[in-house]
Amino acid sequence: MNPTESQHLPDLLERQAAWVEHYRLGLRVSEQGAVVSVGDGIAWISGLPSATMDEVLVLDDGSQALVFDLNQGLLGAILLRDTERLTAGTTVRKAGQPLSIPVGEGLLGRIVDPLGLPLDGLPPPAHNGQQRLEGASPAIIARDFVHRPLYTGIKIVDALVPIGKGQRQLIIGDEGLGRSALGIDAVINQRGLNVFCIYVLIGQKRSTVVNTIQLLREHGSLEYTCVVVAEASALPGLKHLAPYAGCAIAEYWMERGRDTLVVYDDLSTHARTYRELSLLLRRPPGREAYPGDIFSIHAGLLERSTCLNAAHGGGSMTALPIVETQQGDIASYIPTNLISITDGQIYLDASLFAGGFRPSIDIARSVSRIGGRAQHRAIKAEAGRMKLDYLQFLELEVFTRFGTKLDAAMEKPLRRGRLLREILKQDRLAPLRIECQMAWLVAFNDGLLDMHEPDKIADVLEPLYRRVTESGLVLEDGREAWSRAVLEWLGKQAE
Numbered sequence: 255m256n257p258t259e260s261q262h263l264p265d266l267l268e269r270q271a272a273w274v275e276h277y278r279l280g281l282r283v284s285e286q287g288a289v290v291s292v293g294d295g296i297a298w299i300s301g302l303p304s305a306t307m308d309e310v311l312v313l314d315d316g317s318q319a320l321v322f323d324l325n326q327g328l329l330g331a332i333l334l335r336d337t338e339r340l341t342a343g344t345t346v347r348k349a350g351q352p353l354s355i356p357v358g359e360g361l362l363g364r365i366v367d368p369l370g371l372p373l374d375g376l377p378p379p380a381h382n383g384q385q386r387l388e389g390a391s392p393a394i395i396a397r398d399f400v401h402r403p404l405y406t407g408i409k410i411v412d413a414l415v416p417i418g419k420g421q422r423q424l425i426i427g428d429e430g431l432g433r434s435a436l437g438i439d440a441v442i443n444q445r446g447l448n449v450f451c452i453y454v455l456i457g458q459k460r461s462t463v464v465n466t467i468q469l470l471r472e473h474g475s476l477e478y479t480c481v482v483v484a485e486a487s488a489l490p491g492l493k494h495l496a497p498y499a500g501c502a503i504a505e506y507w508m509e510r511g512r513d514t515l516v517v518y519d520d521l522s523t524h525a526r527t528y529r530e531l532s533l534l535l536r537r538p539p540g541r542e543a544y545p546g547d548i549f550s551i552h553a554g555l556l557e558r559s560t561c562l563n564a565a566h567g568g569g570s571m572t573a574l575p576i577v578e579t580q581q582g583d584i585a586s587y588i589p590t591n592l593i594s595i596t597d598g599q600i601y602l603d604a605s606l607f608a609g610g611f612r613p614s615i616d617i618a619r620s621v622s623r624i625g626g627r628a629q630h631r632a633i634k635a636e637a638g639r640m641k642l643d644y645l646q647f648l649e650l651e652v653f654t655r656f657g658t659k660l661d662a663a664m665e666k667p668l669r670r671g672r673l674l675r676e677i678l679k680q681d682r683l684a685p686l687r688i689e690c691q692m693a694w695l696v697a698f699n700d701g702l703l704d705m706h707e708p709d710k711i712a713d714v715l716e717p718l719y720r721r722v723t724e725s726g727l728v729l730e731d732g733r734e735a736w737s738r739a740v741l742e743w744l745g746k747q748a749e
């Protein structure tokens with residue numbers, strides 16, 4: 255024993271004596287509850303007095319649940335995993351950790367459920383850590399203005415309703431009008447653009463799930479995408495968590511300086527699941543029987559999408575939530591909520607779809623409140639006035655239907671409007687690179703397409719796009735270079 259230690263010895267002995275004096279013999283109790291009843295994806299549990307909201311519970315049969323309601327004397331919990339042995343009387347303990355999902359590059363190319371378990375028959379994804387499902391949204395001081403474009407490859411969107419990285423843009427419309435098609439195209443277009451994508455499928459039929467994954471795979475998009483699935487037959491608890499899981503996976507990358515894109519397909523189903531769970535938990539229903547907090551549920555989720563500033567790594571999470579309307583009614587509860595939460599919307603219209611205008615985006619009712627700032631200035635210079643001109647053309651066209659005699663000065667805008675409408679039509683699964691978009695914009699604005707019949711315009715543009723791709727011309731090359739090149743290419747074609 256060295257001298258310093260011997261000096262401390264009396265001190266040590268004194269402390270030990272104090273500890274012995276205060277020692278109380280007792281049992282350390284770890285709280286244990288029991289299932290009182292179970293059904294419809296919900297378990298009522300008694301005897302966990304210290305449990306708090308959103309706490310994970312593990313049940314003795316191997317099931318897992320999340321505390322969702324504390325108001326009824328009993329605990330209401332939503333099941334996240336269940337077994338056939340789960341019955342009344344099953345013992346319940348607190349897991350002692352928040353709900354989280356494995357995150358990291360290992361999730362690219364994978365299909366997972368909202369708890370991160372593989373659904374693609376492969377081993378669990380390798381991961382770099384865990385991210386909380388219900389994280390806080392980034393602080394205001396960590397955020398930047400949306401200032402960089404996110405290209406969807408859809409002509410109407412990139413030119414007339416542009417989206418920026420970190421923006422939340424709603425895709426809204428009736429079922430079957432091509433909302434998912436837009437989301438899938440936007441993901442496919444990120445190929446080679448250094449954006450990690452998350453496609454969240456909430457409560458979709460198995461065939462839709464398989465189809466979506468198949469499309470992403472065929473277009474080589476799975477390698478930079480993670481698909482989160484809670485299909486229609488999944489536990490309602492999992493359907494509820496699916497968007498949070500997708501968000502958490504993206505958030506991990508955003509916090510590390512990456513650009514990400516999340517498609518939530520769709521939040522109407524998510525809202526209905528939340529309503530179902532809330533009614534089962536006997537919460538008071540509000541408008542359209544949705545619980546009062548459905549607004550803050552969706553706001554909280556979409557608040558986590560943002561563009562971080564340089565000091566915080568400069569990453570971003572762009573969100574494309576999809577919502578369903580009935581007969582085009584955007585004034586119903588969930589659509590209005592989401593319209594007010596997001597930074598703009600892409601509105602799909604049934605009569606446009608029926609009329610063969612696809613993607614059936616109603617340009618008049620679609621807006622991007624912040625994307626204009628993020629649009630590349632070369633594109634903005636071409637497309638800046640186009641939306642207004644097109645809307646004026648639509649009005650003018652209505653007049654012609656009444657047989658009103660128009661003076662000759664009206665002929666040109668009508669002709670060009672009809673031409674533009676044909677140009678804006680686009681097949682699904684054919685997103686267009688921004689350079690090709692620049693080419694048609696320049697060609698159209700320079701009047702180089704005016705001599706063509708609208709219904710033949712695709713035959714003129716296809717070869718033009720090929721030329722652009724071969725040439726390697728970029729947006730930064732300047733207006734003059736573009737005009738010259740486009741004129742030359744179209745001239746060659748005409749020969």
Ligand SMILES: Nc1ncnc2c1ncn2[C@@H]1O[C@H](COP(=O)(O)OP(=O)(O)O)[C@@H](O)[C@H]1O
Nearest residue numbers: 428429430431432433434435612613680681682
């Ligand atoms: N740009 C398009 N051109 C042609 N058909 C399209 C286009 N976009 C969507 N469709 C077709 O419309 C149908 C519905 O599309 P989908 O994306 O599943 O709609 P939603 O998700 O709104 O229910 C599909 O059969 C799809 O092939």
Ligand SMILES: [Mg+2]
Nearest residue numbers: 433434435519
């Ligand atoms: Mg769909």
